[in-house]
Amino acid sequence: MPIYEYFCQACHETCSLLQRMGANEQETICPNCGSREVSRKISAFSCSSGGGNVSSGAAGGFSGG
Ligand SMILES: [Zn+2]
Numbered sequence: 001m002p003i004y005e006y007f008c009q010a011c012h013e014t015c016s017l018l019q020r021m022g023a024n025e026q027e028t029i030c031p032n033c034g035s036r037e038v039s040r041k042i043s044a045f046s047c048s049s050g051g052g053n054v055s056s057g058a059a060g061g062f063s064g065g
Contacts, residue, residue, distance in 0.1 A: 010035035 005016050008030040015031055028038050 005041040006030070006038040007041050008032060008035060009037040009039065014041070 001018050001020060003016050004019050005014055006028055007014050010030060011033040013030070013032045017028065017031070019028070028040075029036055030038050
């Protein structure tokens with residue numbers, strides 16, 4: 001899950017919350033003061049270059065002794 005940064009306009013605190021993809025920011029509540037006056041900030045989550053393909057494979061390594 002991506003981490004979104006929210007800026008609370010009530011207590012002027014920036015908090016990072018784990019939210020699902022396409023989550024509404026209206027239902028986001030500031031964990032500091034509990035206000036809903038939060039605005040989503042642009043998070044630098046997309047820092048991985050290339051295709052994000054996760055392949056699960058078992059790497060077999062046998063070392064003869
Ligand atoms: Zn707040």
